Amino acid sequence: xxxxxxxxxxxxxxxxxxxxxxxxxxxxxxxxxxxxxxxxxxxxxxxxxxxxxxxxxxxxxxxxxxxxxxxxxxxxxxxxxxxxxxxxxxxxxxxxxxxxxxxxxxxxxxxxxxxxxxxxxxxxxxxxxxxxxxxxxxxxxxxxxxxxxxxxxxxxxxxxxxxxxxxxxxxxxxxxxxxxxxxxxxxxxxxxxxxxxxxxxxxxxxxxxxxxxxxxxxxxxxxxxxxxxxxxxxxxxxxxxxxxxxxxxxxxxxxxxxxxxxxxxxxxxxxxxxxxxxxxxxxxxxxxxxxxxxxxxxxxxxxxxxxxxxxxxxxxxxxxxxxxxxxxxxxxxxxxxxxxxxxxxxxxxxxxxxxxxxxxxxxxxxxxxxxxxxxxxxxxxxxxxxxxxxxxxxxxxxxxxxxxxxx
Numbered sequence: 001x002x003x004x005x006x007x008x009x010x011x012x013x014x015x016x017x018x019x020x021x022x023x024x025x026x027x028x029x030x031x032x033x034x035x036x037x038x039x040x041x042x043x044x045x046x047x048x049x050x051x052x053x054x055x056x057x058x059x060x061x062x063x064x065x066x067x068x069x070x071x072x073x074x075x076x077x078x079x080x081x082x083x084x085x086x087x088x089x090x091x092x093x094x095x096x097x098x099x100x101x102x103x104x105x106x107x108x109x110x111x112x113x114x115x116x117x118x119x120x121x122x123x124x125x126x127x128x129x130x131x132x133x134x135x136x137x138x139x140x141x142x143x144x145x146x147x148x149x150x151x152x153x154x155x156x157x158x159x160x161x162x163x164x165x166x167x168x169x170x171x172x173x174x175x176x177x178x179x180x181x182x183x184x185x186x187x188x189x190x191x192x193x194x195x196x197x198x199x200x201x202x203x204x205x206x207x208x209x210x211x212x213x214x215x216x217x218x219x220x221x222x223x224x225x226x227x228x229x230x231x232x233x234x235x236x237x238x239x240x241x242x243x244x245x246x247x248x249x250x251x252x253x254x255x256x257x258x259x260x261x262x263x264x265x266x267x268x269x270x271x272x273x274x275x276x277x278x279x280x281x282x283x284x285x286x287x288x289x290x291x292x293x294x295x296x297x298x299x300x301x302x303x304x305x306x307x308x309x310x311x312x313x314x315x316x317x318x319x320x321x322x323x324x325x326x327x328x329x330x331x332x333x334x335x336x337x338x339x340x341x342x343x344x345x346x347x348x349x350x351x352x353x354x355x356x357x358x359x360x361x362x363x364x365x366x367x368x369x370x371x372x373x374x375x376x377x378x379x380x381x382x383x384x385x386x387x388x389x390x391x392x393x394x395x396x397x398x399x400x401x402x403x404x405x406x407x
Contacts, residue, residue, distance in 0.1 A: 004042070004052050004068060004280050010406065012045040018404035019043060019051045025400060031056040035391070036366075037243060037251065038066035039383035040279045043401055046376050047287060052279075058240040061253060069280065071231055071239045072382045073255070073262065075273040075363035076330055079195040081227075081285060082271035083137055083309065083341025084301055085214055086198045089205045090133075091305055097340075100130035101141070101197075104204050107177035113142065114180040118151040124180045131185040136194045136201070137340040138313045142181025143192035145328065155179040161193070165261075167268040169200040169210065182325065186315060189323040189338060191330075199271025210269045221298040222284045227277040230265045231257075239276070242365055242384040254386065273364065279382050282369060286378040289359075289371050310359040310373075312337025312344055319346055330362035330388060353395055354402045360394070368394050375405070 009016045022041050030036045038056030042049060054066040089095065095104070102109040111131065112124035127142070135141030146156030161175045176197070182190060199210045206213045211229055219227050231239045239262070242255035255262075262276055288295040292303035301309075314323050320333035320343075331343040335350025342359035345351050358377075360370030366385040371378055379401060381393055 004049055004283070006049045006052050009050040009404075012048050012050050013406050014043070014045065014050045014404045015406055019401070021400045021404070022051060022397065023053055023055070025396065026053075026055055030391070034251065035245075035249075036383050036385050037241070039381065040066065040068075040070065041382075041397065042279055042283060042378075042380045044283065044287070044378040047290070049283075058238075059257060060241065060243075060251070061256070066240075067238060069226070069238055069278055070382070071226055071235060071276050071278055072367060072384060073240075073242055073363070073365050074275050074277045074282065074367050074382075075365055075388075076195075077277075077282065077361055077363040077367050077369060078271060078273050078275040080289075080341045080361055081214065081218060081275065082195050082198050082202070085202050085218055085271075086133075086137065086205075087305055087309060087340065088217055088301055089202065091302055094205045095133050095201075097134040097137075098132050100132055101136060101201075102130060104201055105173050105177070105197075107174060111142075111177075112180045113184050114152045114182060118154065122151055122155070122180070127181060128184040129186065131181070133201070134313060134340070135185045136198050137309075138189070138338055139192050139194050140187075140189050140314070140323070141185050141192070141194055142183050142188075142190075143176070143194050143197070144182050144190055144326075145192055147328070148326070150182070152180055152182045163193075163196060163268050163270050163273070165267065169196070169203060169269060172268065173197060173200050188325050189314060189320060190325045191328055193272060195272040195341070196270055199269060202271070210271060218285075218300060221300060222281075222288055222295055224277070224281040224284050227275055227281045227285075229269055229274050229276070231260070231262050231276055233263075236263065238278075240384050242386065244386045245390050251385070279380050282380055282382075283378065286369055286371055286380065290373070290376065290378055309340040310342055310344055311339050312346060313339050319350065330368075331360075353398050355398060362388055362394065364388050366390065366393060368397075370394070375402075377401075 043051040058066045115123040131141040146153045239257035243251040293301035335347035337346045344359045358372040362368040
């Protein structure tokens with residue numbers, strides 16, 4: 001697979017005219033009215049790019065057009081990469097999915113589960129079973145993001161559980177040992193810091209710093225040369241600005257690329273949300289997934305391991321409507337399951353969308369991707385708009401793209 005060179009859409013089973021609806025839709029409803037500053041959209045099938053456009057601007061304040069090689073904050077689209085990295089160590093026999101996490105993090109051996117109360121009056125109990133590696137990969141371990149007024153989240157804030165400057169993966173898991181679980185492992189699903197802990201597990205099990213392991217075992221083999229936890233000085237000119245939609249529907253600049261914290265290497269290597277990347281780089285990652293774990297002769301993960309990762313691991317085969325606590329997530333809940341680092345569409349009727357069997361995730365700045373093994377399809381959308389729940393880009397793009405098939 002070469003660079004982002006598009007072929008005639010009909011050669012991979014798409015109508016060119018119908019795919020162009022992507023451009024019309026994004027321009028008319030998002031770029032022109034100023035709902036987003038700029039974006040990129042890519043559709044590839046059978047390993048060939050059928051559609052790729054850079055629209056609008058990457059930096060409104062400097063009036064810089066979106067470039068094909070623009071660098072984006074991908075936030076939680078880091079999670080699938082981290083999950084793949086951890087599972088490469090599973091393939092070396094270093095853990096089993098049902099192993100307790102306290103085997104690697106001894107401080108977690110005596111975890112407690114919240115029952116009632118707050119602060120010093122909090123009542124806790126022993127979990128029904130220990131948290132496992134599967135739980136961390138699947139967000140069913142009882143961790144949270146510490147962002148609400150629930151007593152457990154207040155405990156996160158009291159202990160200073162944040163992915164901030166000066167924090168490390170080691171100090172992070174030490175702090176998490178001092179807060180109760182929101183629920184007993186395996187009982188529910190809640191979007192959480194779990195994948196950041198997976199990054200720590202990669203470090204401990206591999207004996208390498210997390211960023212070094214990613215570089216050696218994922219980025220270099222795949223040729224993902226623009227993916228990192230920081231933006232190198234020579235690449236700052238390609239780094240997009242990040243915006244937040246305000247209550248009055250205007251866009252406010254919240255991270256200027258010329259003064260961003262991403263310009264220096266962080267102390268906390270967030271496996272849950274710390275990477276920057278390009279559409280071309282993320283396509284390399286997605287193509288590896290589409291091809292069953294290998295790209296251009298480089299085997300990253302075994303095909304059978306990947307199939308296991310992209311199956312629904314929620315208890316009893318349930319969807320998120322039966323398992324999820326809280327509304328914060330990068331997916332809807334109806335007809336959607338969750339595997340080891342990916343959501344997956346279980347039921348098109350319940351989900352209200354096509355693409356059963358696809359697997360996917362998104363990021364806080366409204367970036368999205370999905371891989372559809374049935375249609376042999378990869379879709380990537382990049383923009384920089386927070387929060388990610390502002391617009392349903394995934395649903396809208398699905399409607400347009402799946403209607404463009406010729407067969």
